[in-house]
Amino acid sequence: MASLEEQHQAHLRDAVALARDNVRQGGRPYGAVIVRDGEVLSRAVNTIAITQDPTDHAEMVAIREVSRRLGRSKLDGCIVYASGQPCPMCHAAMRLAGVERGYYAFTAVEAEAEGLLSAGIYAELCRPADEQPMRVSHLPLPDEASPLRAWGERQRGG
Numbered sequence: 001m002a003s004l005e006e007q008h009q010a011h012l013r014d015a016v017a018l019a020r021d022n023v024r025q026g027g028r029p030y031g032a033v034i035v036r037d038g039e040v041l042s043r044a045v046n047t048i049a050i051t052q053d054p055t056d057h058a059e060m061v062a063i064r065e066v067s068r069r070l071g072r073s074k075l076d077g078c079i080v081y082a083s084g085q086p087c088p089m090c091h092a093a094m095r096l097a098g099v100e101r102g103y104y105a106f107t108a109v110e111a112e113a114e115g116l117l118s119a120g121i122y123a124e125l126c127r128p129a130d131e132q133p134m135r136v137s138h139l140p141l142p143d144e145a146s147p148l149r150a151w152g153e154r155q156r157g158g
Contacts, residue, residue, distance in 0.1 A: 011035055011081040012105045018045050018058070019083035029114075032058035033081040034066050034099075041066045041078065058082065059090035063097055074098045084111050087118040088125055 002010065011033050018031025022045040030046035044062035048054060059082055067073055075097040080086070085108040086094060094102055108119035124132050 007038070008081070008103055011040075011079075012083075012103055014040075014043065015058075015081045015083040016105050018043060022046060022058075029083065029111075029116075030058040031083045032062040034062045034075070034078050035081065036075075036078045041069065055089065057087060057090050059086050060093055063093055063099075067097070076100065079103070084108070084116075085118065088121055 015031040015033045018033070019029045020031075022031060023029045027049045028046040032042075032044050033040060034042040042062040042065045044058050044065060046058045047056040047061055050056075059080055062080070063075065066075055066078065078097075078099050080094055080099050080102040082090070082102065082104040084106045085104045086102060087108070091102075108116075108122060111117075112119040124134075129136065
């Protein structure tokens, strides 16, 4: 029986093989595999070249597939194996979904050396908000009822 590390490496090799095949087919060099309790729940690739949707990263495609398959948004107990270091969007989605753990084979720095942008975005997001190239600003609407409060009241049974 394979050791835990060998199992992790096998799933990572699968993600990398998916990425390589995606490049051969004209896609971006990213693949992802989601596993829970030793069972592969999804194998996905970056589909931006097909859909023109900038959120169709391999991890996002896999998370969407598993969430639909399981009928829930929480992916407790799942592990994501990605060919490349998850970008900030994918990392955040994994956290929001409750993914237990993630592994990746190639770094964002390696990706940036080939013209991909995730390392730069990570660096930008570490800077104070007013020093980031894309500005996101709070603009309060004092005369609007808060949907956040409505949701909180519904959760509390109010």
